[in-house]
Amino acid sequence: MINILMVCLGNICRSPLAEGILKSKLPKTLFFVDSAGTSNYHIGELPDIRSIAIAKKYNIDITNQRGRQFVVSDFDTFDYIYVMDTSNLQNIVKLARNSDDISKVKLILKELSDFTICDVPDPYYGGDHGFQNVFELLELASNTIAHKLL
Ligand code: 4NP
Numbered sequence: 001m002i003n004i005l006m007v008c009l010g011n012i013c014r015s016p017l018a019e020g021i022l023k024s025k026l027p028k029t030l031f032f033v034d035s036a037g038t039s040n041y042h043i044g045e046l047p048d049i050r051s052i053a054i055a056k057k058y059n060i061d062i063t064n065q066r067g068r069q070f071v072v073s074d075f076d077t078f079d080y081i082y083v084m085d086t087s088n089l090q091n092i093v094k095l096a097r098n099s100d101d102i103s104k105v106k107l108i109l110k111e112l113s114d115f116t117i118c119d120v121p122d123p124y125y126g127g128d129h130g131f132q133n134v135f136e137l138l139e140l141a142s143n144t145i146a147h148k149l150l
Contacts, residue, residue, distance in 0.1 A: 002149060003032045005078040006108070011037030011067040014084045014120050016047035018108065018138045020062040025146035034067065036074060036108050038091040042067035048124070054131045060137075067075065075101040082108040085119035094134070096109050106131075111144040 006018035015035035021084030023033045043065045046052070055062045072095055074081065081104045083089045089107060096102045107118055120137050 002030065002080075003034070003078045003107070004080045004082065004145075005070075005074055005089060006035040006082050006084075007038060007070055007085075007092060008032070008035075008084040009037055009039050009122065010042045010122075010124065011035055011039075012042045012045055012048045012121070013051050013124050014134055014138070016062050016065045017051050017055060017131075017135060018066065018082065018142070020060045021058075021135070022145060025142055031149070034078075036068050036070040036072055038088055038114070040069045041130055043069055049125070050128060050131045052136045054128075066102050070095070072097065077105065077143065078104065080145075081105045082111075082141075083103050084108060084128065085122065085124045087119075108141045108145075111141045111148075112137075112143070 017034050019035040047062050047065055049057040052062055083092055091103065092105050093102055101132060108115060108137060109120060120134055121130060123134050132143040
């Protein structure tokens with residue numbers, strides 16, 4: 001089994017989408033995909049209603065997900081830890097115990113061949129257009145990740 005973790009701040013907007021999109025591209029028998037937030041703001045909550053809606057538009061159901069906070073043992077559980085932005089990266093690297101932990105962590109948009117933006121923009125305080133943009137970025141990055149791993 002290959003274990004992949006998607007990380008953002010709240011684990012209600014971006015990383016639940018990243019989890020749902022990548023899961024839809026990989027066989028469940030070989031890959032475990034999960035998500036977490038660096039904060040404790042939304043533990044136990046459903047994804048944001050706008051993330052649920054944009055996923056549903058593309059036939060992906062993320063309503064089984066509940067918010068959780070990243071824990072240090074996630075470095076042991078997961079082979080790849082994809083963070084949505086540079087702030088998430090800093091927060092996760094602070095929790096790393098050694099260089100092995102750090103080597104697992106990567107900005108998800110670094111997977112794009114034309115890596116011009118580093119951060120999946122935080123859509124929480126914006127409108128629906130932000131969620132469409134996030135979905136499209138994560139769809140592109142997930143295609144590359146799935147292509148590499150399959
Ligand atoms: P996410 O978005 O990190 O993509 O889940 C956010 C969700 C909640 C908050 C910030 C960002 N918040 O401040 O509550």
